[in-house]
Amino acid sequence: MPVDLDLPVLxxxxxxxDQDVRWxxxxxxxxxxxxxxxxxxxxxxxxxxxxxxxxxxxSSRFPYYMNTYGMHTIHGRAPAVATGxxxxxxxxxxxxxxxxGDGLSIGGNHLMHCIRRNMDLNIVLFNNRIYGLTxxxxxxxxxxxxxxxxxxxxxxxNPLHPLSIAIGAEATFVARSIxxxxxxxxxxxxxxxxxxxxSFIEVYQNCxxxxxxxxxxxxxxxxxxxxxxxxxxxxxxxxxxxxxxxIRLNGLEPEVVELGNGxxxxxxxxxxxxxxxxxxAYLLSRMRFEDGFPEPIGVFRAVDAPRYDQQVNDQIDQxxxxxxxxxxxxxxxxxxxxxxx
Amino acid sequence: MSTxxxxxxxxxxxxxxxxxxxxxxxxxxxxxxxTTTSALVGNDVATFPDFPAEIRAPRGxxxxxxxxxxxxxxxxxxxxxxxxxxLVAMNPAAFATNLDDLRDGGILVVNExxxxxxxxDLAGYEGNPIxxxxxxxxxxxYKVYKVDMTKMTRDAVKEFGLGVKEADRCRNFFAMGLVFWxxxxxxxxxxxxxxxxxxxxxxxxxxxxxxxxxGYNYGETVEAFDTQFLVPKAELAPGTYRSIMGNTAxxxxxxTAAKLSEKRLFLGAYPITPASDILHELCKHKNHxxxxxxxxxxxxxMTATIGASFAGAMSVTASSGPGIALKxxxxxxxxxxxxPMIVINVQRGGPSTGLPTKTEQSDxxxxxxxxxxxxxxxxxxxxxxxxxxxVAQEAWRLAxxxxxxxxxxxxxxxxxxxxxxxxxxxxxxxKIPITHPGSPTGDDKFQPYTRxxxxxxxxxxxxxxxxxxxxxxxxxxDGSGNVSYDPMNHQHMIDTRAKKVDDIAEDxxxxxxxxxxxxxxxxxxxxxxxxxxxxxTRLARKHGKSVAHAHIRHxxxxxxxxxxLLGRYKxxxxxxxxxxQLNTILRDKFLVDTIxxxxxxxxxxxxxxxxxxxxxxxx
Ligand SMILES: Cc1ncc(C[n+]2csc(CCOP(=O)(O)OP(=O)(O)O)c2C)c(N)n1
Ligand code: SF4
Numbered sequence: 016m017p018v019d020l021d022l023p024v025l026x027x028x029x030x031x032x033d034q035d036v037r038w039x040x041x042x043x044x045x046x047x048x049x050x051x052x053x054x055x056x057x058x059x060x061x062x063x064x065x066x067x068x069x070x071x072x073x074s075s076r077f078p079y080y081m082n083t084y085g086m087h088t089i090h091g092r093a094p095a096v097a098t099g100x101x102x103x104x105x106x107x108x109x110x111x112x113x114x115x116g117d118g119l120s121i122g123g124n125h126l127m128h129c130i131r132r133n134m135d136l137n138i139v140l141f142n143n144r145i146y147g148l149t150x151x152x153x154x155x156x157x158x159x160x161x162x163x164x165x166x167x168x169x170x171x172x173n174p175l176h177p178l179s180i181a182i183g184a185e186a187t188f189v190a191r192s193i194x195x196x197x198x199x200x201x202x203x204x205x206x207x208x209x210x211x212x213x214s215f216i217e218v219y220q221n222c223x224x225x226x227x228x229x230x231x232x233x234x235x236x237x238x239x240x241x242x243x244x245x246x247x248x249x250x251x252x253x254x255x256x257x258x259x260x261x262i263r264l265n266g267l268e269p270e271v272v273e274l275g276n277g278x279x280x281x282x283x284x285x286x287x288x289x290x291x292x293x294x295x296a297y298l299l300s301r302m303r304f305e306d307g308f309p310e311p312i313g314v315f316r317a318v319d320a321p322r323y324d325q326q327v328n329d330q331i332d333q334x335x336x337x338x339x340x341x342x343x344x345x346x347x348x349x350x351x352x353x354x355x356x
Numbered sequence: 357m358s359t360x361x362x363x364x365x366x367x368x369x370x371x372x373x374x375x376x377x378x379x380x381x382x383x384x385x386x387x388x389x390x391t392t393t394s395a396l397v398g399n400d401v402a403t404f405p406d407f408p409a410e411i412r413a414p415r416g417x418x419x420x421x422x423x424x425x426x427x428x429x430x431x432x433x434x435x436x437x438x439x440x441x442x443l444v445a446m447n448p449a450a451f452a453t454n455l456d457d458l459r460d461g462g463i464l465v466v467n468e469x470x471x472x473x474x475x476x477d478l479a480g481y482e483g484n485p486i487x488x489x490x491x492x493x494x495x496x497x498y499k500v501y502k503v504d505m506t507k508m509t510r511d512a513v514k515e516f517g518l519g520v521k522e523a524d525r526c527r528n529f530f531a532m533g534l535v536f537w538x539x540x541x542x543x544x545x546x547x548x549x550x551x552x553x554x555x556x557x558x559x560x561x562x563x564x565x566x567x568x569x570x571g572y573n574y575g576e577t578v579e580a581f582d583t584q585f586l587v588p589k590a591e592l593a594p595g596t597y598r599s600i601m602g603n604t605a606x607x608x609x610x611x612t613a614a615k616l617s618e619k620r621l622f623l624g625a626y627p628i629t630p631a632s633d634i635l636h637e638l639c640k641h642k643n644h645x646x647x648x649x650x651x652x653x654x655x656x657x658m659t660a661t662i663g664a665s666f667a668g669a670m671s672v673t674a675s676s677g678p679g680i681a682l683k684x685x686x687x688x689x690x691x692x693x694x695x696p697m698i699v700i701n702v703q704r705g706g707p708s709t710g711l712p713t714k715t716e717q718s719d720x721x722x723x724x725x726x727x728x729x730x731x732x733x734x735x736x737x738x739x740x741x742x743x744x745x746x747v748a749q750e751a752w753r754l755a756x757x758x759x760x761x762x763x764x765x766x767x768x769x770x771x772x773x774x775x776x777x778x779x780x781x782x783x784x785x786x787k788i789p790i791t792h793p794g795s796p797t798g799d800d801k802f803q804p805y806t807r808x809x810x811x812x813x814x815x816x817x818x819x820x821x822x823x824x825x826x827x828x829x830x831x832x833x834d835g836s837g838n839v840s841y842d843p844m845n846h847q848h849m850i851d852t853r854a855k856k857v858d859d860i861a862e863d864x865x866x867x868x869x870x871x872x873x874x875x876x877x878x879x880x881x882x883x884x885x886x887x888x889x890x891x892x893t894r895l896a897r898k899h900g901k902s903v904a905h906a907h908i909r910h911x912x913x914x915x916x917x918x919x920x921l922l923g924r925y926k927x928x929x930x931x932x933x934x935x936x937q938l939n940t941i942l943r944d945k946f947l948v949d950t951i952x953x954x955x956x957x958x959x960x961x962x963x964x965x966x967x968x969x970x971x972x973x974x975x
Contacts, residue, residue, distance in 0.1 A: 032826070033801075034838065063821040068663070071829075078826050079839065084818040086666060087828030088659065089689050095656035099663030099671065100818070102647050103622055107667070107818055125659075128652040327647055334642035341644030343612055343782040351545055352598045352779065353396045355589075 027052040030062065032082040043194035043220035044074055047141060050197055051081070051110075054204045058108070065108045068097045070122055072114035073148045074141035074220070091122025094129035097136050098323075105324040108208070109136040116146045119155040119175050130184040132323035133212040139204070140177055140217050145226035158305070163225075178300035178315060181215040182293045188214035189296060190314045194221060195234050199245070199312060206314055212322050232304050233312075242304050246313030251283035254309045262308075269298060271308060288317045363576075365540065365584045370429030372437030373535060375528075376454045377446025377467075378415055379408055379422040382528035386444075387424020388774075389532055389549060393541045394428035395599040395776050398589030401428045402887065404436035404960070405772045409629075409712045416470075416478035418449045428539075430588045434740070434887030436773065438962035442538065444531050446470060446505075448479035451486075464498040465534060467527065469506035501580060505530050512570035513563035522560065526567035533571020540586045543568060593778060600777040602741035602770040603630070606674075606700065607637035609748025611644050614670045617752065617788035621646045622664035622671040624657035626679060629712045630768040631702040634674040658683035658690075658699070665695040666827065668792065668817040670752060674700035677719045678709060684727055687761060691731050691853065693827045694805075694813050696755035696762075698748070699733075703767040703883075705958050714958025715769035717883050718934035723763045724912055724941065730850045732857040734758070735912040737765040739886035742777040744770065747909070749788070756790050757863070758856055759812035765911075767933075769960050770884040790815070795822040804837035811856040858913050867915035871897060871904030876974045878925035880950070882908045882938050885931055885961055892966030899967075901974050911938065919946045929953055929973055931961055 030052040038044045055065070065083040069075035071090040078085030084107075088096045093111045101109050111129075118126050118140045129138070145163065146152040152165040156177065160169040181189045188210040192203040200218065207214035219230040232242045244254040244262070252262035253274070261283040263272045272278050287295060296316035302308035335341075375386040384405055395401050404425040413420030427437035442463035445451035447470035458464060471486055483490060486502055494500050509530045513523045529546075536543060546568060554561035575581045600608075614621035623646065625635040639648045647669070651657035657673050664671035675683065680701045690697060703719045705711025723735045734754055738747040744766060755762045793814045796802060804825040805813050816823040825837055833840035834849055869878065871893055881889040886907045893905035906921065908914065922928050922942070928950045930939040936952035943950055953969050955961060 061821065063819055063824055066818050067826075079828065081826075082824055084666075084824050085826035085828075086663070086693075087826065087830065088662070089685055089829055092655060092659040092686065095651065095659040096663035096666075098649065098651075098656070099622065099624060099660030099665075100667040101663075102649060102660075103620060103664045103667035103669040103671075104819060124652055125656050128656070327649075331642045331645060331647070335645075338643040341611070341615075341641060343608075343615060343644075346608065346611075346641070347779045347782070348596065348598070350598060351392055351396055351548075352596050353398065354596045355398065355592045355594050 025056040025062065027056060030055045030082050032080050034079050036080050037076065038073060039224045041223040042073070043143065043222070044077070044141065046194045046197060047139070047200065047218055047220065048077065048080055050201045050204060054201055054208065057205065058208050060108050064106065065110070066100060067110045067112060068093045068100070069112040070114075070117040071148065072117045072146070073222070074112055074114040075117060077112040091117050091120070092125060093117070094122065094125040094138065098129060098132070098134055101134055101136055101324045102327050105135070105328055111136060111138040113138065113140050114147070115140060115142045115144060115156040115177070116154045119177060119180065127180070127184040130181055130186045130213050130215060133185070133187055133320050134323045135211055135213070135325065137207045137214045138216065140215070141220040142177060142217050143220045143222035143226055144229045145222050147222045147225055151225035176300055177217045178215070179297060182297045182300055182316065185293070186215050186316065187212040187318050187320045188314070189300070189316045190214070191217045191219070191312050193219040193230065193233060193312060196312070203314070206317070210317055212320055233310060242309055244309035244311045246286050246288070246299070246311050246315065248286055248288045248314070251280040251285050253280060253283065269302060269308065288314050291318060363582060363584055365586050367586050367588060369431065369587070370427065370433065371441045371539065371585065371587055372425060372427045372439065373442045373444070373539070374423055374425040374440045374454060374457065375444045375531065375535075376421055376423035376450040377528070378450070379410075379413060379420045380415065381422070381446045382525070383422045383424050383446070386528045386532045387426055389546045390535065390541070391426045391774060392599055393536070393545045394426065395597065396545050397541065399428035399430065399587055400433050400590040400592060400776055401426060401599065401774070402433050402436045403427070403774045404769070407713055414478075416447055416449055416475055418453050418479060421450045421453050423450070423454060428587055430590050432590060432592070434890050435960070435963055438964045442535065444535060446527065446531065448475045448481055448485070452479050452481070458498060460497055462498050463501070463538065464494065465501045465503060465531070467505040467531070468502040469504045503534070503574070508570060508574065509567050512566045516559045516563040516566070518559060518563055523563065526563050529564045529567035530571035533568040534575045537572045537575030538581065538585060540584045543572060592776065595778040597776045597778055599774050600741055601772060601774040602738070602744045602766055603633035603702070603772070604637055605741055605777065606738070606744035606748050606766065606771075607634050609745035610638070610672055610698070610752075611641060611646065612745070612782065612785060613749040613752035613788060614646075615644070615782070616749065616785055617670060617756065617790050619668070619670035619790070622649070622661065622669040623647070624649045624651055624660040624664065624671070624673045626651050626654045626657045626675065628676045628679045630704055630771045631674045631676045631679070631700065633771065634700065634702070654679035654682040655686060658686040661697050662686060662690050662693065662695060665690070665697045666693075666818065668815070672698045672700065674702065676702050676704050677706045677722065680719065680722060681726070687727050687733060688729060688731050689829050690761040691727070691733060692829055692831070694759045694853070695827075696759055696815065698751045698755060698762050698764055700764045700766070702771045703765060705956070711958045713768065715767045715884065715960060716933050716956060716958065717767060717885070718937065718956065719765070720911070720934065720937035720941070723765060730854065732854050733761055733763050733912070734857055734860055734910075735763045735765060736910050737883040738770055739883065739907055739909065741770055741773050741775050745777070749785070753788050754860060754863070756788065756815070757812065758810050758860060759815060760857060765883055767884045792817050792820070793823060795820055803835050805832055805834050807834075807852070810859065811852055860910070861913040861916045864910045864915060866917045867906055867908065867921055869904040869906045869921065870894070872902055873904070874924040875902035875904055876925065877901070877903045877927045877929060877970065878922065879903060879905045879970065880908060880922075880928060880930045880938070880942065881905070882911055882932075885933060888961040888963050888966055889931060891963045892970060895963060895967050896970045901970060903970055903974065908938070911941070914945060922946055922948050927951060927973055929969070931966060931969070933960065
């Protein structure tokens with residue numbers, strides 16, 4: 016994205032639309048919206064060059080609240096809508112806003128294909144592990160046994176891990192953040208915006224009405240140091256209040272170790288977001304609190320790869336160079352013709 | 357070419373030839389070459405390719421028979437012909453499934469070598485239908501030529517060192533050569549074709565050339581072929597022509613509309629027969645600034661098309677019935693967003709996967725009503741391969757002027773058929789003007805749902821400072837575009853979207869008829885049945901009937917004068933390749949007691965059956 020130096024200096028408020036925000040009071044979506052508005056002026060991209068595209072769900076109301084271009088589309092299809100827009104106008108900065116139901120359930124197919132094409136856009140998946148807008152059914156990220164309106168005896172389908180899905184679909188940028196960790200969230204959105212190619216961010220978002228506290232273990236002041244781990248490129252995987260614990264590789268499996276007693280940070284796994292192989296990022300995406308691991312937040316993977324929108328347009332340029340600009344009269348008359356006097 | 361005895365030449369006004377054989381026998385190629393050559397010598401031509409859905413049905417079976425029919429004439433023609441004057445059957449299965457269409461006294465060329473035990477078993481024959489008594493019976497009815505094509509082809513190509521399989525693959529060129537001789541067609545266009553197509557494999561090119569010439573010489577030398585037939589040039593309007601297939605014409609029409617409106621062309625598509633060729637064709641012309649997107653499914657193809665339209669492209673999606681069904685939810689989004697785009701439905705037999713390679717007109721209800729909510733979309737239909745070029749431009753003109761998605765209907769018959777097409781001069785085609793609002797000068801907030809005299813809202817493009825706005829599937833306040841649940845606004849928006857589409861009736865030409873302005877019967881058709889209905893009504897008039905033909909291009913909205921027009925005839929008949937879909941629409945709109953004439957056999961109407969029905973109805 017070219018930075019326009021003559022740009023008027025904008026404030027977060029300039030990115031707020033004139034619409035009343037209608038999420039439930041206390042919803043985690045507010046905080047994500049606030050961080051987005053805060054990050055926008057720092058990107059050096061004029062407002063008219065930014066488009067927010069969403070599907071359907073509480074989170075998908077997002078575009079109405081941003082004073083940019085926007086489309087609130089249909090359930091699950093935002094990545095495809097964004098694909099059409101971005102291929103035609105590659106100079107726009109495109110954000111896709113989706114939920115765990117929207118992106119992973121009805122829209123799972125589009126999400127996977129959008130990511131593997133590495134279109135230059137940013138996907139933010141608000142994960143509240145529930146269907147909010149339809150009032151409380153379980154979602155593809157709800158844990159096994161979760162009791163909801165549609166699973167009175169407990170959910171029996173295995174949950175999906177959004178980042179594992181994204182990495183499996185060859186994502187070039189994956190990250191995770193938390194609605195209440197506003198500094199981290201802002202930083203993560205910023206990193207995503209800077210990435211060239213599809214960036215996929217999972218945000219732990221609280222639905223205080225239908226799934227309150229789903230992420231408390233990762234947010235609670237008392238537990239978060241033990242249940243989360245902040246990733247930093249090139250640094251060892253250390254966590255705990257005093258940084259007293261770490262992740263070590265045992266064969267192909269990660270294990271939690273206490274530092275000291277001969278175990279030093281040198282023995283730990285070091286984070287490498289630039290690794291061409293996605294294995295490390297995948298391994299990190301599999302670390303679950305319920306299995307006794309801290310859940311990483313931060314940038315899991317950030318690598319460069321060719322982008323679809325650019326290549327589509329490169330092919331057009333190439334064809335124009337090879338064949339000359341299109342000449343319709345020449346096309347009409349190509350092949351065998353005959354003349355009637 | 358060695359010349360044998362001069363044979364008499366008989367002049368014919370027109371003729372119809374059908375090549376049929378196994379789907380691996382190259383019959384489509386034979387038919388296409390014969391078509392091109394006939395067009396090049398100045399005939400009017402119309403074709404009907406007919407192939408199985410399976411890429412390779414079991415060899416030699418009836419399920420695997422592929423045919424290509426060419427009607428060529430010294431007069432203007434509109435159909436590929438009812439009955440066949442010359443039938444080339446490459447194997448017993450093709451013989452069994454096609455013989456009924458050969459007219460009495462017609463020419464029957466059979467590839468004798470394929471009528472062996474195995475071939476006959478596969479086609480379900482006990483005895484051999486081209487031997488003994490059976491042959492005698494055949495010869496009472498037709499001019500029968502049994503030709504050992506396998507042996508003669510192998511002999512002809514021997515010197516080029518091909519394997520048996522490859523050598524046998526040249527048989528279609530032998531068959532072509534023979535039919536080219538029978539109808540006195542030049543070989544040059546096909547020789548040129550061989551050169552471009554097989555230039556990289558000289559052995560194959562030489563073998564095909566040898567087989568073609570061998571077939572031709574065989575006709576010329578063998579005594580059994582005692583007459584050559586000649587169909588003189590047709591009196592077509594002056595100009596330069598080419599032969600064109602429906603899907604090609606449609607693709608070129610789209611490209612033309614894009615240029616006439618100074619737009620990038622975006623096609624979002626997911627492969628489906630018989631629409632895929634539009635994707636294939638547009639992919640070839642990226643130098644015309646065309647973005648083709650092969651999506652992961654039809655829903656993505658359609659929603660990407662919506663995104664591309666928002667971005668300001670001329671955006672198009674092309675599919676067939678089952679794919680159109682998947683796109684349905686997104687049509688609603690396109691309608692409520694009031695964005696311009698074209699949705700192409702190249703219809704095929706349904707329901708579900710139905711008859712994928714066969715033609716039908718049974719998606720008209722889907723086009724008219726197949727969406728949730730009050731969701732009107734203009735529907736227009738092409739009537740012939742060449743007409744697809746014009747319809748594409750018309751669809752785009754309406755889409756941008758009224759800011760609405762437009763449904764464009766064709767069908768497998770039009771898409772794969774071909775006809776001579778008078779090459780237009782691009783510079784004479786009417787431009788399609790489009791305006792996008794620029795940045796506002798004052799402080800007024802941009803109103804994305806203000807309307808012009810067509811009730812169209814402005815097409816504001818991302819990237820324009822000051823026009824930031826949000827579209828969406830939730831109902832919008834007219835003017836401001838804010839989400840609105842206001843009951844009266846919803847009523848108003850539904851009425852406005854409907855009126856906007858209805859008003860297109862003011863913008864389209866009045867319905868015309870071919871034939872008397874009033875009379876006993878009006879035949880009303882739409883889409884690909886145009887040619888048969890036109891030919892049938894003209895023939896019926898020759899037989900003294902008072903019959904006119906109205907072919908409807910704009911199905912939604914219908915032409916303004918249509919109701920009045922229907923009233924001028926004692927009876928109205930609506931032939932359709934469905935169970936009466938336009939028929940119900942006409943009854944619904946005009947309260948007329950129309951008569952349906954319906955056929956769903958994966959085949960177009962023959963002129964004969966329409967003429968018969970016209971006689972029955974007019975008494
Ligand atoms: C085709 C279709 N099916 C179903 C729905 C109903 N629906 C709306 S939102 C939603 C689930 C949204 O869940 P999620 O993506 O987790 O978003 P949240 O509301 O929790 O932010 C469903 C099933 C719909 N709008 N469209
Ligand atoms: S239902 Fe849940 S996700 Fe939706 S707005 Fe309310 S709190 Fe937020």
